Amino acid sequence: MNVLGLEIPDAVIDTTVLVLILLGALLCLSAAVGLLRFRAVPSRLHAATKPQVLGLLLICLAVALSQRSVGGILLGLALVAPIVLMQFATAPLSAHIVGRQAYRNGTEEQRTLVIDELAQSKQTPPAAG
Numbered sequence: 001m002n003v004l005g006l007e008i009p010d011a012v013i014d015t016t017v018l019v020l021i022l023l024g025a026l027l028c029l030s031a032a033v034g035l036l037r038f039r040a041v042p043s044r045l046h047a048a049t050k051p052q053v054l055g056l057l058l059i060c061l062a063v064a065l066s067q068r069s070v071g072g073i074l075l076g077l078a079l080v081a082p083i084v085l086m087q088f089a090t091a092p093l094s095a096h097i098v099g100r101q102a103y104r105n106g107t108e109e110q111r112t113l114v115i116d117e118l119a120q121s122k123q124t125p126p127a128a129g
Helices: 010-037 041-065 070-105
Strands: none
Touching: 010 041, 041 070
């Protein structure tokens, strides 16, 4: 691959792609293990969102980088960008909804909360469904 007049050997690109995929897979695995092993809802939500999103980002970056040419890498980045942006948008949103529902159901231990901003919203408002 030729970038700005510099020739990057294929072995360097292959190694970089391998390391990125390996790190991404390890982060996704740690997210899965955290979901199974953690007890509290906030800990599970943290495990489900933070490492999983970063792992997906690293894997998508590796997919784009594996195209080897500058045009291919840019095309690969353009193709994986919507996937990454959708994950960035939906992971925190779904974690918020799951956390709020756990609070309303009483699944979350109230004594572990430092600040209880939802104290008045324990009941579903009328006509909310």
